[in-house]
Amino acid sequence: MQTYQYIQELVGPYILGVLISLGIGLIIGLEREYDRLKEKGFAGIRTFPIVAILGFSVGNLTDFFSNWFVIIGFGSFILFLAFQHFVKKKEECGQGLTTNLALIATFVLGVMVSVDYYKEAVATAVIIVTLLSLKTRFRSVISNITSEELFAFIKFSIIALLILPFLPNKTFDSEGLLNPFEIGSIIVIVSFLNFIGYFLVKFVGSKRGIILTAILGGLISSTAVAWNYASRSKESPALSKKYSAGIIVASAIMFPRLAFLSYIFNNAILKELAIPFSLLTMICIIATLLLMRKDDNKPDTDIKLGNPLNVLNAISFGAVYVIILFAVFYSNQFFGENGLFYSALIAGLADTDAITISMAKFSLEGEKLKLASSVIIAATISNMLVKLLITLLKGSKTAGKLVAYAFACVIVLGVAYIFISRG
Structure with a gap:
């Protein structure tokens, strides 16, 4: 001025x-x-x-x-x-x-x-x-959009602009957990992130290499990338090293994605997650770089990630979030801190977003930040075990072994952090 x-x-x-x-x-x-x-x-x-x-x-x-x-x-x-x-x-x-x-x-x-x-x-x-x-x-972009993607965008607009604003912003239970507007907001935010990730894969990642596709696919679902790449490693064993790198780097994206998601609902928790998530991400990135050092192959890299906005999936996520919300609340009441970790391990088997959001909101009081960050890390460990199991069962022996080495380092470091922070 x-x-x-x-x-x-x-x-x-x-x-x-x-x-x-x-x-x-x-x-x-x-x-x-x-x-x-x-x-x-x-x-x-x-x-x-x-x-x-x-x-x-x-x-x-x-x-x-x-x-x-x-x-x-x-x-x-x-x-x-x-x-x-x-x-x-x-x-x-x-x-x-x-x-x-x-x-x-x-x-x-x-x-x-x-x-x-x-x-x-x-x-x-x-x-x-x-x-x-x-x-x-x-x-160019519009000419490549399918009718299914167009309807998905229209459905998202209806949910975000027509339905969400009219949901009552008040609780309907004695524990103060069931707030329709808050639940709807969470569904919209997560759906929006998935929506952006889907179109990044479609217009940037497809046919651009295993690693780039895996990175963008990790914005939507690192589990989906693991499922897809594990199968391909079995079909093309010679490319097992490259597909293993894709699975690992897609999992690396999970950590900054969850950090951003937790920041949206409680920016204070980011300070607690910054160091462990940075270390876990770094392990995955280093493992990826080691595996991709001499990559001259350019295999097909399309990943089928489904509908950009499946309304039933969005509603299912809302239901999972509510279930986890109650599980976290009652686990903490009846079993204390251990109950929260049980909830995280179970929730991580299916989805890490819901438990991350619920713990971010759970720690809004401030003194529960360390506990909440440890629970989120426990959920990511559980999710890494699921992806490792997928790779071992669906992938080649080489892919299973390489992913196991990388994920074992992540899991050991995550468990060590939890014990140190609680001690």
């Missing part, structure tokens, strides 16, 4: 506003001019700066006239664009309304500059030009 004040003193407030408006117009106009090389249009690198300066000038004149001057000027500008659109030939105006909307937005940004919203106007211009420049990429 001091830079703006210095320049304002140097050239004056009006010239500064003109220069900023000019810059905004050039940012958007440059993209539109480039687009005109491929598709015909009527506005480019000269028109947009003029429109931005026009909006700034109209906004400035309200001090001498009234606020109606901006409204009238804005309305007149829209009418002018409409007149141009209908009078000129379609080939001269371009095929769509994007340029017209961009011109209207540029006029508004000029008005924003006139009321000293400098940074906001520039930031908005950058967002607009980013959207305009990604047209080809958007079309």
Whole structure:
């Protein structure tokens, strides 16, 4: 802000506003001019700066006239664009309304500059030009979206925007555990993370190598990666080392993913998880690097991770979360700290997200942070044992042995941390 004040003193407030408006117009106009090389249009690198300066000038004149001057000027500008659109030939105006909307937005940004919203106007211009420049990429992505994925997005939107806001935000049980809005929020957050992970795999990871696919697949389900890669290691024993590396690195992603998930619900617990999760992640990464040192093979790497949003699965996750929530509550009441570890070991067999969220919320009081972090680590150990068992049963002997070495180090270190933190 001091830079703006210095320049304002140097050239004056009006010239500064003109220069900023000019810059905004050039940012958007440059993209539109480039687009005109491929598709015909009527506005480019000269028109947009003029429109931005026009909006700034109209906004400035309200001090001498009234606020109606901006409204009238804005309305007149829209009418002018409409007149141009209908009078000129379609080939001269371009095929769509994007340029017209961009011109209207540029006029508004000029008005924003006139009321000293400098940074906001520039930031908005950058967002607009980013959207305009990604047209080809958007079309490419949309052309590759299946009807199942489109319906999954619609279902997610319905759950997140239409159902969740209307759920009652109050508890319905004596223990204060059953809050429909909180449970719904957790389902939406976890579904959103899975949704993002699914499309990262689809548009970035597929056919890009075992490791990259495994990393992105780990954002959704490291267990699914283990199941898939273990089977492939048995089909192609020569590639067992590479598929083992994929299973290990997908499991490595579990730790930062759970750390982020716990941070969402209780940011204080991240301090307790940072060191053990970093060490466990590092072990997996080192094991992966050792296995991938001399990788010249490029096998098929597609992973079938199912529907991006299965409503039944989402509801099932909510049910599992509620069950674990009650299990944690009553285990702590009847069996103390040991009961929490029993719950974690059982929950980790199926899913680590639910127990992580429940323990993050359980430790909101502060003094239970160390206990909660130990319970979360116990759940990850249980989950690692499940993936190891999958690899041993479904994978080749080599894959089972290599994954066993890496996971054994993780499990031993995790158990040691739990005993040290409790001692």
